[in-house]
Amino acid sequence: MSDEPLIEDEDATVLEARLETGGMRLDKALAGVFPDLSRARLQALLAEGAVSRDGMGVSSGSAKAQPGLYSVVLPPVVSATPSPEAIPLTVLFEDGDLIVIDKPAGMAAHPAPGNETGTLVNALLAHCGASLSGIGGVARPGIVHRLDKDTSGVMVAAKTDRAHAGLSALFAAHDIERTYIALTRGAPSPAKGRVETLIGRSSSDRKKMAVLRNGGRNAITDYVVESVFGRPVKAGGAPMAARIACTLHTGRTHQIRVHLASMGAPILGDPVYGSGSPATAVRAAIAQSGLARQALHAAILGFVHPVSGEPLRFETPPPPDMDRLERLLEAL
Template sequence: MCNNMDTVIEIKSEIKSGAGQVGQRLDTVAARMAHGVSRGSVSAMIRSGDIRVNGVKKKPGYRMKPGDVISGRLLIAPLPPVSATPMSMDIIHEDPHILVLNKPAGLVVHPAPGHWEDTLVNGLLAHCPGIDKVGGDGMRPGIVHRLDKDTSGIMVVAKTPGSHEFLKKAFKYRRMEKQYLALVSGEMDETSGTVTLPIGRHPVKRKCMAVDLSQGRPAITLWRKRARCKGATLVEVALKTGRTHQIRVHFKALGYPLVGDGCYGQRRRKKTKKNMLPIEKAASRQMLHAWRLGFRHPWSGRRMDFTAPLAPDMEALLLSHGLWDGNGESCF
């Protein structure tokens, strides 16, 4: 039964021939249509018949066909409030307009279904009074870009509405300079390269992305080799676009997935774990670090460049294999 606080979302969409949804699971496609609703909730609504295909009740795993029409009514309970939770933050720079920090690996940036507490946003609400009014999204106040949970490194947060608008535009129009350090599996012979493969949702794995030559969004990754050891190469990466999992997808496509990557690398294939090199076994997460960030200050217009020290686990792994000498100079 609906109460006065519930929200009803009506969805209807036709699956066109050749579109990226053809062949995908019904629950995956419907969950994307119902923004903010978990796939589990959508699956339950499909089983109950609240979401149908061509007016017929289907299973969540039904594979979409050209011409299928998804329709239904989703009863959504209100989202829980986001609480302020004091936490230790490695702050690189802070002024009345922006905050620059070094995010540790393992920290989720903002609340989402399945992970409402202990995110960076919870910490920001406690550290920056008034930031809850910045950006117009109660789940992501002040957030202008994101890093994956298991990616460490530099982030900039907007503390005022004006800074939020300025920084969002800077990211959108590619006025931010972003460099990463990535440890990839395999010994690369080339010294540099550019990857321009478009990226879209993986047709089967809902949490992964993939190269999609027909429906993907443009993505540009520049890279240069910094060091190499047995079985792995340290590269510096400059992003010209900011697609989800861009670095991870592009290096997977090159045949050099990131060391420790549970979605795109060897770690996700149980049969290969026993054959992993020691450097692979020693990595508990993808070895990816957002290293440098450069942009114009949203209030003063002054050029600002920041560098985030490597996370302890990644630094220790690189040092133990002779891949890192502490040199903070960029290859670009």
């Protein structure tokens, strides 16, 4: 699930190069090992938190370079002026500053290679029309957090510069209530707890995120097992499946998907982190339900309105595909 306003993105490109010697300015040294990136571009990427050395973030181009393996995350190149598209939206709240919607699974948050159209941004441009201000110099909705394309649930977007700045500050301070519902293979033990790890890009697959021993960024998830389904395959083992509520205290890329997988309870239907095969009865339930994505839904989003100061809280139930799967799992 990518949920924080960071440059990390599942469609991003990751460049890597090893710097054998240090001593000179970092931006100058990196320009030497990344010849396709200008020094000015590297300075901007450093400031955006898109550069790391041996898994640890670096941000100052004027600092002295240290030897190590450097990674640069390049965001997808997309048009600065996406087109409005009349796509139906489930609007939970809207005023002059922001809009809250229940995003369907299968809709990307913003245009990216392979998803140039049909995104939430395209839909909001048509829905909001002239009510949008020139965020960043372009009339477009301000996406301040993200849900993965195949994760459903509650999202907020800014319509004005002041709302964009205020929402960005709330997310940066983690002053947001965010709870997700996941259906998983097996269940974590204990049934309630907190997972606190470092999360960063996997050393074996730079397109994936992973729990790291060193480097990465701190990630905190509270979880509660709300229901379990099916008898354990082995005596004393975990149930076949479970419904888990996860509350985020940080918003790292794919955080819930990575954390649940790290506890041996990957999300059902997850094509990236769903290692291992569910029990035969669970596989049959998935097929019968029609679920064709990870069973993850952003159920609750609560925050203080960045302009009016009004407390807002929105809650939506999982959509039909997850609901059908849960009902089938209850019958196991």
